[in-house]
Amino acid sequence: xxxxxxxxxxxxxxxxxxxxxxxxxxxxxxxxxxxxxxxxxxxxxxxxxxxxxxxxxxxxxxxxxxxxxxxxxxxxxxxxxxxxxxxxxxxxxxxxxxxxxxxxxxxxxxxxxxxxxxxxxxxxxxxxxxxxxxxxxxxxxxxxxxxxxxxxxxxxxxxxxxxxxxxxxxxxxxxxxxx
Amino acid sequence: xxxxxxxxxxxxxxxxxxxxxxxxxxxxxxxxxxxxxxxxxxxxxxxxxxxxxxxxxxxxxxxxxxxxxxxxxxxxxxxxxxxxxxxxxxxxxxxxxxxxxxxxxxxxxxxxxxxxxxxxxxxxxxxxxxxxxxxxxxxxxxxxxxxxxxxxxxxxxxxxxxxxxxxxxxxxxxxxxxxxxxxxxxxxxxxxxxx
Numbered sequence: 001x002x003x004x005x006x007x008x009x010x011x012x013x014x015x016x017x018x019x020x021x022x023x024x025x026x027x028x029x030x031x032x033x034x035x036x037x038x039x040x041x042x043x044x045x046x047x048x049x050x051x052x053x054x055x056x057x058x059x060x061x062x063x064x065x066x067x068x069x070x071x072x073x074x075x076x077x078x079x080x081x082x083x084x085x086x087x088x089x090x091x092x093x094x095x096x097x098x099x100x101x102x103x104x105x106x107x108x109x110x111x112x113x114x115x116x117x118x119x120x121x122x123x124x125x126x127x128x129x130x131x132x133x134x135x136x137x138x139x140x141x142x143x144x145x146x147x148x149x150x151x152x153x154x155x156x157x158x159x160x161x162x163x164x165x166x167x168x169x170x171x172x173x174x175x176x177x178x179x
Numbered sequence: 180x181x182x183x184x185x186x187x188x189x190x191x192x193x194x195x196x197x198x199x200x201x202x203x204x205x206x207x208x209x210x211x212x213x214x215x216x217x218x219x220x221x222x223x224x225x226x227x228x229x230x231x232x233x234x235x236x237x238x239x240x241x242x243x244x245x246x247x248x249x250x251x252x253x254x255x256x257x258x259x260x261x262x263x264x265x266x267x268x269x270x271x272x273x274x275x276x277x278x279x280x281x282x283x284x285x286x287x288x289x290x291x292x293x294x295x296x297x298x299x300x301x302x303x304x305x306x307x308x309x310x311x312x313x314x315x316x317x318x319x320x321x322x323x324x325x326x327x328x329x330x331x332x333x334x335x336x337x338x339x340x341x342x343x344x345x346x347x348x349x350x351x352x353x354x355x356x357x358x359x360x361x362x363x364x365x366x367x368x369x370x371x372x373x374x
Contacts, residue, residue, distance in 0.1 A: 025237075051237070051266070053230075054258030061227030062262070065199075065234020068219065068355065070364030073234070091223020092231075096351040159368055 007043070010170050011036035013144030014103065015045055017164075018074045020145070021152025023101055025066050026050045027059040028076035033105045033171035037076065056081035060088035063100045072156050074101040079108060079124045079165075080117065090131050093161050101152035102133070102163045111168040111175030128163050135163035138170055180315050181341035182276045183208045188315055189247060189274060190215075192322035197235060197362060198245045200347075201228040201252045203283030205276055207343035209247060216361035220347040220354050226255030229273050233263055236271040236331075239362060243270050243325065250277040250291045257300060260333070264305030269329040273301075274336055282340045301333035311335040 014037045018026065024047055028034065041048050053059035056077045063073035077085070082104060092098065107114070108121015128135040136151050138144040148164050155162035168175050182204065189198070190212040199219045200206035205228075206220040221228060232246035253259070253275055263271065279292035291297060298311045308330050312318045318336055325332050348354055359366045 027234075049237075052262075054261055055256075057224075057227065058230045058256060058258055058262065061224065061230025061256075061259075062234040062237075064227075065231040065236070066238045067234075068231070068359055069235045069238020069362060070359070071238045088224050088227060092221065092227065095223070096355045098355065156367070159366065 007040050008036045008173070009141035010138070010144050010166070011040050013138075013141055014148050014166070015040045016145040017148025018101055018103070018152055019045060019048065020149040021072065021101055022156060023072045023074040023152060024048050025071050026074045026076060027053055027062045027066070029053055029056050029059060029078070029081050031078035031105050033166065034076050034078070036171075056084040057088040060085055060093055060100075064092055064096070064098045067098050067100065072101075072152075074103060074152070076103045076105070078105045080120050082124055082127060083120055086127065086131065089133065094132050097159045098161065099155040099159050100161050101148070101155055102161055103148070104163060104165050105171060106165055106167045109167050111172060124165065133161055133163050135165055137165045137167060141170065144170070180313065180318070180336070180338050182278060182282075182338040183211060183341035183343070184315055185276055185318060185336045185338050186247065187212050188318050189245065189322065192319065193243065193245045196243045196245050197239070197358070198247060199228050199232045199235065200247045201225070201249050203249070204340070204343050205247045205249050206347055207345060208341060210347035211343055211345050214347065216357050218347070219358045222349065222351060226252050226259075228252060229259040229263065230256065232271055232273060233259065233266070233268060236268040237266070240268070240270055242362075243272060246271070246273045248273060248275050249282070250275055250279060250297060251281045251289045253297055254290060254295070260301050260304040260306065263331050264301070267305075268331050271331040272325045272334070273332065274334045276338050277335050278338050278340045280340065286340065298333060298335045306331055306333050308332045309334070311337065313337045
């Protein structure tokens with residue numbers, strides 16, 4: 001386990017990536033792994049404004065308003081919250097072509113212990129495909145910054161939201177070590 | 180006061196300001212008052228008009244951002260009041276056209292027909308600039324106050340359903356690109372430039 005004093009490399013990569021994509025606004029509903037991202041943002045990126053939403057579809061609404069006002073928003077959520085977001089995605093984000101960098105902290109994938117998280121976790125990629133959102137997975141701490149930056153830059157250049165999945169084998173180190 | 184009458188008063192008082200309209204009849208009535216580039220008509224995402232307005236108010240803090248929401252729509256996203264009450268954007272004006280029914284879907288009653296009080300909900304979430312109005316002159320006075328007095332505002336306008344006969348433009352990307360140009364932030368890809 002990393003000591004609390006050391007930021008986790010994957011979380012550092014996420015922050016570097018979203019910053020490199022030009023995003024200075026992060027709208028989110030938290031989960032445990034994302035708390036590491038929020039900590040790095042708080043400690044190292046004072047120019048990034050973070051806004052907590054009560055529900056994931058609200059986060060997509062706020063992000064849409066930020067974009068309409070000329071900003072480049074990032075939306076962070078747990079995979080379970082994708083279920084709360086589908087109407088916002090299919091009737092606002094996709095048809096209006098409102099781009100954002102969407103970071104999804106995965107539950108229900110490899111290493112999951114809670115069976116209630118599994119059905120939605122398995123459905124995340126098919127849902128993204130079905131509603132017309134491209135999705136990419138960050139596979140290692142070393143490549144996370146590049147992957148996140150590329151997904152974000154592509155979203156803002158093409159004006160189509162892009163999803164970067166953060167799997168548990170990336171965000172929860174104990175999944176790999178079997179602790 | 181019908182919703183169309185209230186919407187005419189809002190359009191007159193807020194000429195030049197961005198207005199985000201909730202889907203269905205609120206958006207139809209806004210279009211009926213005379214189309215403007217500064218109008219963002221939603222065609223879906225029921226409940227999110229106030230959230231879109233919040234994001235816009237954060238991005239453009241020097242503009243008065245107006246939202247025309249419905250009672251049924253706001254009831255679907257009451258959490259938005261909590262977020263607005265927390266962030267307190269001074270430049271956000273949320274007007275709830277409260278006809279006490281789901282007007283676009285056939286007139287089924289909402290909870291505001293049975294005691295739900297959206298102004299009280301806003302106050303409970305920490306929003307202090309709130310009013311409930313029933314008359315047109317009263318609404319005009321209040322809209323004038325929102326120019327000078329800090330928000331966020333939540334104004335519940337008790338209205339009667341007004342059965343719109345026209346629809347706004349239906350091309351979502353057109354609505355967005357026109358709106359962003361009017362906001363002074365034309366969307367990348369619409370302007371041309373160096374190769």
